[in-house]
Amino acid sequence: MTRYALITGASSGIGLALAEALARRGRSLILVARQRDALESIALELNQRFGVEVLFRACDLGEPLRLSGFLLELEEGDRQIDLLVNCAGIGTCGPFLAHDWSAEQDLIELNVLALTRLCHAIGNMMAVQGGGQILNVSSIAAFQPGPWLSTYFASKAYVLHFSEGLREEVKKTGIKVSVLCPGVTRTRFFDAAKMNTDTVEQSTGAMTPEEVALYTVRALEKNKAIIIPGRRNRWITRVPRLLSRWMTRKIAASINKSYCPR
Structure with missing residues (x-):
């Protein structure tokens, strides 16, 4: 029976790049994102280039009812998922109190609640199948507080700690859990979060x-628990351990302000 890698946030950025990297290795895919047209085009291209089966589902995972419908489809279907990649995520930038609450709620719904619910539903399917692998996408932001991006940093800290805890819990079920913590990556994330893209372009790392x-x-092939691409990024995650908490907050605030709109 064909087994699939399910990737959320697969229409652009890291999610799309992971879809291509897995297709190159012969993996069948289920791609999930909000943009149906983009997914259809990507699925066709990956199928033609790599000869793998690529299914797709347009779904706003931040909408609880739509997520419920999607999970019901998976539970009632006969496709086995042996790799779940939770890559969908959004950010907000600027003073927390100045944001509309709806924007903060959308972030929490997608970055925290949807990711956790997918792990629960598909994790249970994997347990019945005898195993599988889960990759949750966090950030190097998870290792410190993040003034001016407070909700985003906190959501990524949740993903990091949740993933590490889950990894220990499900070992005996045959499920492997890893968490990806990238640094600054040249994606549309910064535009979507209305952040200063000039700062990103000037970032040497x-x-x-x-x-x-x-x-x-x-x-993932080595079953690493925490995946931090880039030597510079790995160094950055160690810095908060060497500094006092107040100094870490001050430095993060100074850096994050440069990303926020003037």
Whole structure:
């Protein structure tokens, strides 16, 4: 029976790059994102280039009812998923109190609740199948507080700690759990979050989605718990351990302000 890798946030950025990297390795895919036209085009291209089966589903995972419908389809279907990649995510930038609450709620619904629900539903399917692998996408932001991006940093800290805890819980079921923590990556994320893209362009340590994806698939094959692409990014995650909490907050605030609109 064909087994599939299900990738959320697959229409662009790291999600798309991971889809291509897995297709190159002969993996059948189920791609999920909001943009149906983009998914259809990507599925056709990957099928033609790599000869793999690529299914897709347009779904706003941040909408609980739509997510419920999607999960019901998966549960009632006969397709086995042996790799779940939770890549869908959004950010908000600027003073927390100045944001509309709806924007903050959307972030939490997608970055935290949808990811957790997918892990629960598909994790249970994997347990029945005898195993599988889950990759949750966090960020190097998860290792410190993030003034001016407070909700986003907190959501990624949740993903990191949840993934590490889940990894230990499900070992005996045959399910492997990893968490990806990339640094600044040249994607549409910054435009979508209305952030200052000039700062991203000037970042000497920024990676391409393809570089992140290549490092990630190799790390997944080794079943690494925490995947941090880039030597500079790995160093950055260690810095908060060496500094006081107040200094970490001050430095993060200074850096994050440069990303926020003036």
